[in-house]
Amino acid sequence: MKEVWTKEGKDGSCFRGQDLSWAQGEGSSFDGADFQDSCLRNTRFRECTFRNADFRNADLSGADFRGCDLSGADLRGTDIRLSVLEGAVLSGIKTDEKTEGWEMCCPKTGAFVAYKKCVYDRIVQLLVPADAKRSSATGRTCRCDKAKVLTIRSIDCQKEYEEAWSLVDENFVYRKGMWVYADSFTEDRFRDSTHGIHFWMTREEAITY
Incomplete structure (x- = not known):
């Protein structure tokens, strides 16, 4: 400074x-x-x-x-x-x-597809439903309170997996075809590192995270 x-x-x-x-x-x-x-x-x-x-x-x-x-x-x-x-x-x-x-980087209304990186560089594709709470601060990262796991793939898309583990909470598991729910959701959009399922709007952003 x-x-x-x-x-x-x-x-x-x-x-x-x-x-x-x-x-x-x-x-x-x-x-x-x-x-x-x-x-x-x-x-x-x-x-x-x-x-x-x-x-x-x-x-x-x-x-x-x-x-x-x-x-x-x-x-x-x-x-x-x-x-x-x-x-x-x-x-x-x-x-x-x-x-x-x-x-906000994510849509304010309606359903949309999002992505996140998990352990072992597994990329999870999520469906954020229309009734999900969602937010983003001033950066590109976003949060929601619930989502459905659509696919789990390797970075090169050559392998598919049935489950993946969060980089932040090793006990939080994403399973293909299943719904995941945040333990709670912080309403203040400008509190970035807080409760919620964190994601990116593009696969490329998730990969480079």
Whole structure:
């Protein structure tokens, strides 16, 4: 981290067009600050406030805003892919079709097919039903509360298997033709590493995981 902001306060400050990547701050106030066209890639902020801050067309990819107040912030045209928004206040924020990473990667409604990698590089093809809960944060990984196992194949698709074991929980088994259910499901979409069946939308993403 190359810069540390303290509680001295930065309300209304102008950071437009600045490279602030890898900076960090804790307990600072940036209410109404101008971050237009700035780069805040991989920044780390904890318990900071950004109420009504202007992030239009900024690069916030990989930024950590855990526990921050972003209410009313303008994220139109902003790249927030892989940003950590767990526990952040997001009420009243402004987004548009150019806000990268804001919309969920998986369909909001309806059934769809998904993939995940298991032990021994076995790739599981899942059917996520229309009534399943589903979510994704700002990255490409997704979660659901239930799914049906369609196929289990090797990476090269030359071998088929009847079962596969989770990389995270060795007691969680996927069996061909069977339904699997998460022990619970965390409703907050921005809590990424939490309860749910984790999956990818494409087979290629599952393979490279």
